[in-house]
Amino acid sequence: MHPSIELGKQVRAALRTRSRIATKDLYELIGRPSPVEKPRFIVKPAGVAFFHVIDSSTGKARGFRRDHNEACAIARRLEAENRP
Structure with a gap:
């Protein structure tokens, strides 16, 4: 990356x-x-056996998992990646 951008x-x-x-x-x-x-990424149930990770700023799904704990782990990881 260019030094001035960094x-x-x-x-x-x-x-x-x-x-x-x-x-x-x-x-x-x-x-x-x-x-x-407020957290940016929210885990919501979607159907019987799926959980979506929703970006609250856009309303779009950023991922999904069958296990709630795995979906929460994705949300925490995305939250950490998007923190300044």
């Missing part, structure tokens, strides 16, 4: 981190609980 990604990641910290500090300052961040 640098831009790092700057945006740092800004997102700082934004989260500032939001948390603001809520502590006014004495209210911080908003809870």
Whole structure:
């Protein structure tokens, strides 16, 4: 990847981190609980023996499994991959 693109990604990641910290500090300052961040990937039952992993931002299925625990593992992996 080109160095300027990589640098831009790092700057945006740092800004997102700082934004989260500032939001948390603001809520502590006014004495209210911080908003809870909702998960992006949700496991939903689909039919009798399947579970779909749904991307909540698009509403599209990103995967499916017969076992609920395996579907949850996929959702956790996708969540970790898409975190800044």
